[in-house]
Amino acid sequence: MVNITENATEECTINHNIHQTLSPVVYIFVFIIGLPANCLSLYYGYLQIKAKNELGIYLCNLTVADLLYIFSLPFWLQYVLQHDNWTYDELLCKICGILLYENIYISVGFLCCISIDRYLAVVHPFQFQQFRTMKAAVIVSIIIWTKEIMTCCFVFRHREISTDADSHVVCFEHYPIKEWEHNVNYYRFSAGFLFPFFLLAFSYCGILRVVHKSHGTQKKKKIQIKRLVSSTVLIFLVCFGPYHILLVIRSLLENNCSFAEKIFNIYHVSLLLTTFNCVADPVLYCFSSESIYQNFAKMRDSCLTYLGCPRTEMKESYPLNAPETQQATARATTRVITNIT
Template sequence: MVNFTENATVKCTINHDIHQMLSPVVYIFVFIVGLPANCLSLYYGYLQIKAKNELGIYLCNLTIADLLYIFSLPFWLQYVLQHDNWTYDELLCKICGIILYENIYISVGFLCCISIDRYLAVVHPFRFQQFRTMKAAVIVSIIIWTKEIMTCCFVFTHGEVSMDADSHVVCFEHYPIKEWEHNVNYYRFSAGFLFPFSLLAFSYCGILRVVHKSPGTQKKKKIQIKRLVSSTVFIFLVCFGPYHILLVVRSLLENTCSFAEKIFNIYHVSLLLTTFNCVADPVLYCFSSESTYQNFAKMRDSCLTCLGCLRPETKESYPLNTSESPNRPQHEQ
């Protein structure tokens, strides 16, 4: 049974049809594709850690955040298939909601860590070595997880289930949004999206500038690095940009049920876009480090060879971190 700790002050009549049509398709796709992809990525992140590469720590943490959210998808799938009616207790609603937001902001945090790590490796290969160690990566990871858990504990002290106009028990949905959510949404936009995106853009612009000016870098390698950088920024903007922009729009304009009804569909489409981050992250892992890229390439080529679709041949890879500092041990590169 659900215990109501906070009832909706205003019961808006919202059309939830988008949850029955689009959400189940997205959740099932992300679960089927994201679960094995992230398990594989977790394994290769472990190999990076075993090779004493600090990048592996960031990759593993990013994958763990994705896997936690993927494991919560069956609950959200049942929720939307039952016309947004939460049949479990409020504690489980809070846990699933915390995992949802943790996935967004922990993913953002570790994507920034990866971009800064690559920036220091390419732009300042002989400086800031103390920030590119296994110990530093562990400390940064602990800080990110602690910060996000404390933020969630502070934010989610309110009741997160309420009864809507159709007598359905809704989880993590308030229409119109409540007063305490306004400042939280502004914080999410500024500290959870805008500031990390600025760091990511600064890092990758620095990488592109150095690669462009490097006369010794092969043209094909430059193209590969540029594609990696542009795809990372693109995925970041597509997965997280619309959602955070709409958070601000809701905080500024959503005062009545009329506006809540108008923005409901587009807001939930933006929320679904954040879910695709769980599938996009493993794709980026293929280009994040040399050994990971080569292992995926070998596995792909072996499968194609067994199927008779590809003749065995030697292929050349151009991962981003081939510009590691020359004075680092070979096994770390």
């Protein structure tokens, strides 16, 4: 039984219908698609670690963050289907909230690690080797998790359950937002979105510049790399941009129930967009790999053969890990372009 000792600042009467219509569809979709995709992503990261590739450590941490949030989705699904009425205790509400936020910001942190690792590998292949080791990746991973856990402990020392105008127990919903949330939202926007975005954009612009100048890389391969890099930045903006912009808007303008009611739907749509990151990550960082594609093609052909169906013809592929030039520098640059996938 939930013990309520603190009510919301105001009892805002807000239409929560979006939680009974759109939210369940998104949660179910992400759970069904994201769980197996991230399990495969975790296995791929393990193979990278086994091959002594520090990129695998970042990928595994990114996948673990996604999986932890995916495991909390059944609780959020039950919450929204019960018309935003939290039936568990406050501790579980805080745990689910922590998993939601750690998915956003730990994912952002490891996306930046992957982009920086690729930037150093492609743009500075003979320098900064000490930052591209397994030990360095482990240390950076520990720092990111520690920093985010400490941030969550600071933020979630406040009560996170309250009652609304319909006497429902709401979890992680304050309308209008409380005073202490303003500075937290500004921090999330600047340190959790704006700075990582500039870091991501800088890294990938450097990669694209080197790939464009590389004479040892096929034209179609360059197009493939450019599309992958552009997709990464685009998905980062789509998944995390609207949510963080609305955080700032709420902090600046939301001081009464009237504004809270107007922004409720669009704010929660932006929050749902962050959930799709759990599906986008494994697609971008694993299934874009040529080796993974080849493995799935073999599995597909084996299944077709077993079912007595004709095998499909393999399309021409352009792997991202084949050196194609005789000059030493060009050869090294082409080789490290492997890190794009």
